[in-house]
Each structure stands twice: as C-alpha cells, then as structure tokens.
Amino acid sequence: MTDTAFATQQLTKTYGEGHSAVHALRGVDLEIPKGEIVVLLGPSGSGKSTLLNILGGLDTATSGTAYFQDQALSSMSERQLTEYRRNHVGFVFQFYNLMPSLTARENVELVTEIARDPMEPEAALDLVGLSERVGHFPSQLSGGEQQRVAIARAVAKQPTVLFCDEPTGALDSTTGRAVLKVLRDVNDRLGTTVLIVTHAAATAAMADRVLHFADGAIRETVRNKKRVDPAEINW
C-alpha cells in the first residue's frame, strides 16, 4: 500500500478545439499524501475545480495520468469510475445537492444503503451535530444545516477521500466556520483525506497543504507547519 492518496503526471484538460480551445489544465504534476487536508486556492477559471472533478472521477483528462493510490483513474471505464465514487469518494457541493424528498436521515441512508462499510446514519449526523434534526426535510433546514447534512452524507460511507467544491460558498461566515470545523473533525477522527476547493484565501490556514492555482497550473505549493483551528479563521 502506498501512502499517496493522489498523484498526477502532466495532467491536461482542454475544452473545445482550435482557436476556441480553452486550456483548463496545462500539465499538472502533484502528489497528495493520505490523511491530509489540502486546500486548492485560485481565481475563477484557474483550473482548481477541473482538477477536483478529474480526481473525483466526474470528468476525464485530455492527456497525462492521474492516480488514486496505485490505480490509474485515466484508464478507468465509466462503470469503474462509478464504483470508485461509490466506494472511495465523498462529495460536498456549494449548493448542497440534497434530495428534497428525503429527510436528513434518509439523505444519509441514501449513501449507507449502497456503501460497503458505512457508519450508522445517526453517527454521521451526530458527527456534524445534527442528531436533533434527523427527521427534517431540506426545506425545513437552514443553509448551514443543509450543508452539514451533505457532509454527513458524504462521510457516512467512510470514504477514503472527501472532495469539497466551495463548501462555504453559499454560507455566511459563522455558519461557514462551523462547516469547516466539521470537515476538520472528519479528518481528525476518520483520517479521511480532504480536498477543498475555495476562493476564500483564509481557509488555507486550516490545511496541511495549500495548492495555489493560476492559468491551469499549480503556481505554488505551501505546506503549513501548523494547522489553524477553523474557529479562528476570518474571511
């Protein structure tokens, strides 16, 4: 078993062709160890979300290779990518993407029913501090609560990695901090590798490693000596 969660070599992603081609990723090389919190920072269109989508098995690269542990994601079929997402990956989105017709508990059960080695749904909701509101529908929850349900849903399968695309983008700062704290707790308690894509530079302080993106490439990789508690982050 390798200690690397993800590795990429000369990863590129191009949308369109010819003059109108957009180079979202221009040869990205990186290595992310297991168990870290990694924050991907950069302006819009810098390629961070594209990288996240490729590593998460939602999109495929134009060239280059991407590895999850020792499996090449770039050579996986659609079916294998689905299996990969099902067994190893948890996703958290900016707009939560909960099923409006299912209660908080049921949204979590949606995942635990198909996962290999899931947590108890209640335990996952307890982890995000929502044990009191398990029977509520998304329409009865605040934005922060909805995002915490989404995190509970993502971690309930005990994923190897957790991908978060602008997880605090639709939240106010207090609620945002609470959400980040939950992500940190998951990392602490379960050892899950966490990748967070964000615009908010302040978030970088809670990471083990920060990747600065610009123009489809990693400009700088910063390793934080000390992770700051999300409660102390301001943005």
Place this chain on the structure above:
Amino acid sequence: MSPLWHKLWRDLWRMKGQAIAIALVIALGVMMLVMMTGLVSSLTQTRDAYYERYRLAQVFAPVARAPEGLLTRLAALPGVAGVEGRITGDALVTVPGRSLPVHARALSIPDSGPPRFNDLYMTEGRRPDATRPEEIVLLDAFAYANGLAAGDTIAATMNGTRRVLVIVGLAKAPEFLYTSAPGELVPDDARFGVIWMSHSAMSAAYDMGGAFNEALFAVARGAVEAEVRDKIDAILDPYGGLGAYGLEDQFSNRFVTEEVSGLEASASGVPPVFLSVAAFLLYIVMGRMVQSEREQIGLMKAFGYRNLEVGGHYLRMILVIAWGGAALGCAFGVAAGGALIQVYTQYYKFPFLVFRMEPASFGIGFAAATAAAVLGGALVMRRVFALAPATAMRPPAPPDYSRGRNGSGWLAQQLDQPSRMVLRRLTRYPGRMLGAVIGIAAGMALTASMMTIYNGFDEALTTAFSVVDRSDATVSFMRPSGQDALDELGRIEGVWAVEPVRNVSAILRHGLYSHKGGVTGLTQNPVLNRAIDADYVTIEMRPGGIVLARELADLLHITPGEILTIEVREGRQPVIEVPVLAIAQSLMGAPAYMDMGDLNHALGEADLASGAYLRIDPASAETVKAALRDMPLVAGISIKAEAMQAFQSLMNQGAGAIRYVMGAIAFVITFGIVYNAARVAQAERARDLASLRVIGFTTGETAFVLLGELAAVVVAALPLGVFLGNFLSVSIAEGFSTELYQIPAKFIPGAYGQAALVVVGAAIASGFFVKRDIDRADLVSALKTRE
C-alpha cells in the same frame, strides 16, 4: 429584432423536439377539422349543385298503375310546382362473363327532349332514339364495372320477356349517387344496373300504354312538403299508390346525407380531443420552461419589464408553436381532403367533385389552436406574474416535502431510499401526477377504443354473414309464390336446404316517429337467417307480434310491449297494429321480423314467400347458379360471398377508412404524451439525478428514481385507461355506425391488452431515450447549475 425575439427563436430551437411534437398534435387536430369541414362542404355543395342542375325531384310517388290523365289533377294540387309521370320496371340483365343475371332498374325518359325531373348526365354517347325501342342508356358505373361500352349489346328479361338491347350511351343521374340492388343495402356497381329507355319503348315493354307508375314532383316555395304528400297520396291511393316520399327517404340521397352528417359529427367531435391534448402538453412543457427560467424572468422584471411584457414573451412562444401547428394542419388538411375526395368521387357517382376548402375552417382551426394554446398557457402565465424579481433571482428553496402526506407511513418505512423518493414525488405532487395519469389514460383510451372499433368492424361482418345469415345464397321471386316454388328450388341438384322468407315494404310508425322500410317474415324456427338477441341466441318467431332490430327500435322510440303500426305498401296495403315482442341484435341494416304465417295472414294472403335462403353444396355452386338463372320465377340471386365482399369493401371506403388514420393518430398521441411526461420529469430532476450519479449510484440505479415514477404513473393510468376507453369506444362506435351497418362497442379484453401494450411500449421507448440521456449527462455542469 428585439432581444426578446432573439431569445424566443433560440429557445424554440433549443426545445425543438418538444415544440415539434406539440405542433404536430395541434396540426393533427386542425387537419381533421379542415379536412372534415372541407369534405362536408364539398359534398353538400356538389350534391346541391348537381341536384339543382339536373332537376332532382323533391317528391317521389310510386303507384301500381295510374292513367296519364291524372297528372293534370296532380299538377293542379296546391303546393305542387311541377309534375311528371314516368314508367319504372325491374329487369334481369345477362352480362357477358357473369354466371348469374344481374338486377337492374329500368326507367323511362321522354321520347323527345330531356325529362322535366331527374335528368341524365351523359358521360358517353347519346340518348335513345324513340323510334328504336332496343336503344338504351346504361348507368355508367355499372357499364364500367362489367366492361360494357356504348355500342355493346346486352340481353335483359323485362316483364317476363327476353330482349336484346343496344347501349347507345352511358350516363349518371342525381337520383343514383348511391346504388344497390333492391332489398340490399350494400352498393356494388357490378351487381346493380340502371337502364333508361324511351317512354314509348318502356310503355310497350311493361304494358303501360297511357299510364305511368311513378310521379315526380317539385314542391312550390313555401308549401309544406308533408301536406303536399298527403294530398298526392289521397289522389293516387285508388290506383295503388305506394306512398309518396320525399328526398329524406330517397335511397341514394339518404346515404349521401348520412355520410355528410357522419362527417359533420366527426368534424365537431374529434379535433377538440387533439386540441385538449395539445393544451395539456403545452402546459407541462411551458410550465417547466418558466420554472427553469425563473432567474431570467426575475432579471427582466428587475430591469423594469412589465408583467405583461414578460408574460407576453412566453405567450408568443406558445402561440408560435400553436400557429405553426395550425398552419401545418391546414396544409395537411388540404392535402388529405384532396386525397379523400378521390375516394368519395368513386364511392358516390358524382359527375364532378372538387375538394373545396371551407375558408372558415382555416379561421376556426387557428382560433381553436389559439384557444388551446391560451388555455395551456394561462396557468403558466399565472406563475410568471406571481414571480417577484427578488425571489426569482435567488435560487428556489428546495421543494417542501414536509407538507401534506409525505409518505412516512408504514409503507415508506419498508422501502429503500430511491423507492422512497419515487413514493414521495407521487404523494407530494398528486395534482401533477394525476394530470400525467389522466393524459396517459386518455392516450390508452383512444388506442383501446380504436382497437375496439377495428374489432367492431370485424364483428359486424361476422355477425351479419355468419351468425345472422348462415345461408349461401338468397333468391328473390318475381312475385310472392307458394310451396311449389320452394319445392322447385329444393329439387335443384346441389341445393341442401331451402328456407322461405316473405319481405314486404312498409312504413313503420310509432307516435311521431316513422321509418320507411319493410318487414321480413321468417319461419317459426329459422335456421338460415335468424333474428338473434344481444347474446347471439336465436329469437324464436311467434305469432302475434314483431321483433325489431335495436337500431330501428331506437329510431322509433319503441320498447317491447308497445304497439307498432305497420302500413303495408304492397298488395291490398293493409294497416296492421302489432305489439313489439323483442329487440334483436342486428349489425347490418335495420330489419323488422315477424312470423311468416302471421304476416301472410295480416296481408290477407295464403302462405306465400317472396324469396328463399339457400344452402348450396360448394362443389356444385356453378350448376346451381345456372339452374337458378333458367328459372322464370327467379328475379334475383344474391350470393353471400359476393355480398360479404361488397360489404367489406364498403366498410373500407368512405368514413370507415378513417378508422385506420385515427388508429395511427391514437398511437402517435399516446406516445407523445408518455414521452413528454418522461422528458419533463427528467428535466425537473436533472440535478437530483446528477447528484445521485456523483454519490456513486450507477446509471441503472439513477434511472430507477426517474423511471420508477414513470412506471408508477403508467401503472395507475392503465385501469383508468380501461374505464375511459369503454366510454370513448361507445361514442366512437356510434360515430362510425350508419344506417347500413352498426359497429358494436363490445368490451374486448384483447383490445385493452393491446392498448396497454402500446402504452407500456411507449413508456419503455421513452424510458430508453431518457435513460440514454441520463447516461450521457454531463455531471459537472448539472451540479453547477443551481436549478
């Protein structure tokens, strides 16, 4: 062009699949409207013009024999605008190549000059020369069907004498738009002819010197036709008057009129079905569009666009679809009408028949399409108006599933999450689901009733020719004859069974209602031709009453136990009053049955038959036909196989043929509804479905959430479809039924099974298309959109 117009065209382009589907449904509705009203107006205008130009009489008064001097008295009657006497007679024509002689009607035309009434439209040759009694003009359709032309000769038996006749011309006439042999309803050009001869030749052939046996009348403007007829009858009665009748009882005119009113009924009944389906589709498709464009709507309002301007934008889009469909429908309607009119020209012997557009029907088509669009759009507009700019520009709150029945009961607890999502959608949006259920059920009902109708046509054919009539041939006699004639038939080699029948023409009256037809006298235990009840059980003939076909009983508004008045129009013309004993199931014509002995007794005659049903050894059919032809007593022979074929082709022409068009349309509509329902559900849930895929659900598992909903809706729609189909079948069957044949709308499980297969097939095909889109969905972009 304003930006909103650019947006409109681009949006239309984007949703072209659905827009075309809806426009086509509208087009079909408008097509039926334009085509049917066009046919109605073409047929009526042509008929009226033909009648007027060729001076069709308004009143026909057949009589046994009346002196020509009587015509002056008839002309002097108040209300009579003109009168002419003519001589008519029956003839049996031997046509080369046919083993059996063919029935023909002979009519006189004046020795010089055209007749005052019922003129001929000469299609070939000339009128007969009065100095040459052998010259005749023949009905052109009959000539063509038998390969005869001007210059040919034919042999005919007239009044017992065999003559050789020379065809000098071919003609059509306004009184023979629709022809069939006497006693038969089904037209067959080859089996019924009309012969016109000069008056002097006719009076010699039928011993009618100085006399006439039919008077034709024009009624003065303002006069009441019924009163005029009564006065005519009073004068003709002593001479064996058979009862004057007007155009509504004239055989040919009756069928043309019935066809026209059938078309009129379809023209008003069918298009609304299509247009309501279109309104429903517009509602769901545009509703979805407004929902997905709420931000743009909010933005336009924020910029200062008024409600009406924003609403108008969407209304214009709806109208573009509706008017596009209506324009297409008008074009289809003109093309289809032009094609169908060819069928009608052959079917009815019009000298000219041009498909004439009814300009108003374009207007009505567009108005109806607009009404459907506005109806479907009004509900959508309400949503546009209700959106406040600020709310519209925020992402919508998640749909609230906590309200109402949220499926948290025992059942929901037994299900896994995907099934629970399906269940909650169904219980959360009962109105919308019900709409989809009703839409799909309507499609199924339409398909099921068309299947029922197909079956009904077959059933009418089988019942008429296998259950009711089990003979192989029907023979009619020159005059009512006794047992000797039947014995003679029985002695023919190859005749297995002979069953006598007594047909008399009569007017049946009950209160205000009357029917000009006849009574059929059957033996007490008939085998070859029977009256049957609704369960196909033979109704035994017993003395002391009459058995009426359901159609006839309905027409006369009479039920068993009530008294029917029969004015016999033959022999001594007695008036009989009899109770109705039973109602018979008849799918062909509208017969009235009596016990033969009873009927003869009422007529004051001995045991006489006017014809007989025969069973024939198939191996010796030809020798039997030859023997029958040589019997002087035999006036006509109808072979069942030929009659059945004529009946079948009758049902496949004219209005009957429309059932195939409607069947195809029913299928298209069913598919359209199911497909649109699936598409809209998919669009509404694109983001949820993408989320499921991202979480790690396989495409199959994801499709289940969507298709499970579709499946539930379809399953709920099936029983409702059966229920609606039953109603629809009855009314469509009534629409297709004519006086000639009645189409039964029996509940046939198979028809509903087939319709269910169509619905399920459409659902599976739609599911396949939708699933393919789920498989191809771009997960990333689906997640980024905020709904």
